[in-house]
């Protein structure tokens with residue numbers, strides 16, 4: 001993991017100067033440097049697996065959506081056989097965008113510039129005026145299709161990478177499949193996206209949001225204190241730091257930089273705190289407090305789709321928030337409503353880079369496909385009110401990240417280091433069934449540091 | 464290597480769930496310059512001022528308790544579906560009177576997104592008013608341009624939108640019962656919606 005670095009910027013600064021492995025410090029310069037950004041696009045965004053959407057967005061043959069892989073726009077389309085393909089939205093003729101919309105349905109993607117046409121799988125059909133062979137005679141049609149990425153579905157989520165020969169998706173997930181299955185592969189019908197994603201632009205480097213999503217639990221006590229001042233998490237304005245609500249649990253991460261916070265179900269909110277799990281079976285605990293997004297009717301499906309160890313974890317310390325390296329965030333949280341409606345909010349974010357000082361925040365909102373319609377409706381509303389554009393949680397983050405990127409412009413400011421020195425240490429609770437690095441106790445910097453180590457690994461090796 | 468294809472016909476995220484933009488739908492127009500029209504315009508101006516001046520209690524007093532407050536997404540479409548670009552499945556706001564109270568309540572606490580507060584300016588124009596079937600209820604369509612300045616940042620963020628409202632006359636005052644904020648951008652160029660529209 002700590003191989004000698006091979007990345008050196010033009011002014012002689014190496015990746016080891018930017019990321020001090022011994023001191024657990026990262027130069028603030030990383031949060032806006034244009035040269036580093038260009039390397040990131042090549043070494044991370046053109047190489048690793050990226051989350052592009054959900055198969056329920058393109059249910060029918062010919063359906064497509066347009067998404068981003070780094071600054072490369074791609075067409076995500078379903079073909080007649082039902083398979084999903086990801087192709088670069090760049091016409092191989094003269095570089096025009098092939099799809100000019102964001103979503104639609106067609107069996108023939110025709111470039112509006114000169115009319116070259118492509119199938120949903122990216123294959124070249126032909127150019128207009130067939131008798132004149134306007135694609136020329138130098139290359140066969142097989143060579144004139146859209147550039148195709150490698151695709152993998154997982155729990156209905158669509159992932160793709162340009163690294164055709166690179167690590168498999170399973171290798172990318174590392175030890176995390178055990179945890180992620182509990183969120184994405186737990187019911188017969190799977191998750192359903194409740195509509196197209198919210199999209200908005202944040203004037204900050206993509207890593208400000210991504211490193212926070214690698215389980216910065218600590219910031220919630222201060223940045224998100226307005227959510228606790230009302231008392232629903234068992235603390236008041238005066239006692240937030242004494243009570244530290246939601247801080248104790250089990251953080252997990254892995255070599256590949258993903259992370260999750262598994263927070264004891266009954267301690268998350270005050271209204272659940274009189275629930276005692278003592279002496280209860282796993283099923284009884286699930287019935288008392290189903291994990292976010294799961295209804296009583298869906299509980300038998302958990303037993304069917306997951307291992308007993310996974311169900312046990314979901315019943316007691318469900319994974320709730322975290323990140324997928326490099327630029328995705330998971331928010332599967334309890335979101336109690338005042339009106340007795342269905343609680344729970346399930347969202348995924350991607351932070352798509354738009355230059356060193358901007359990223360696009362894409363917010364996907366889910367429910368279990370087999371949940372009743374009124375539950376879906378409540379959960380959609382919960383997620384919109386808590387996350388994304390107007391979400392009261394993420395409003396405060398959206399104002400913090402740009403300030404960090406701006407500070408990284410200062411000749412002096414950029415020499416300041418980000419500190420990841422408060423450590424819990426790899427420590428598994430007794431009987432913990434999951435793999436990876438496991439941090440039992442107060443949420444500290446361990447998982448975020450693992451995020452940076454994987455960043456450094458990819459940046460240094462270019463693999 | 465892909466999973467088997469499931470039946471996804473009901474999928475709410477399917478692109479064809481989007482709708483067309485419709486402005487005023489009422490057939491009974493309240494003419495520009497009439498008394499009702501003038502009072503509606505005055506109400507919209509007062510509302511904009513209460514939000515620009517961050518008098519949230521005054522703003523909440525203008526809201527009806529059955530308020531439905533939403534902001535659809537816009538989705539760029541082409542060809543035969545090019546006008547179906549308003550998405551009402553997911554949205555940027557999905558609020559009720561109760562949740563608006565939670566939002567304004569939060570703004571009195573440590574809500575750093577608005578502390579320090581934005582300096583905002585809401586420009587309300589192109590106001591069209593129609594009568595609704597229920598007596599004393601008016602359909603009010605307006606254009607909105609919001610300029611928002613944060614901290615010392617010289618860059619001003621802005622949102623342009625069409626608002627489709629229902630205002631109801633209650634004891635001589637108009638209360639907002641329904642608002643749909645149809646923003647023009649598919650990708651919003653504002654780092655959050657911690658302000659109201």
Ligand code: FES
Nearest residue numbers: 091093094111114
């Ligand atoms: S650039 Fe697409 S057909 Fe010419």
Ligand SMILES: [Fe+2]
Nearest residue numbers: 219223393397
């Ligand atoms: Fe946050």
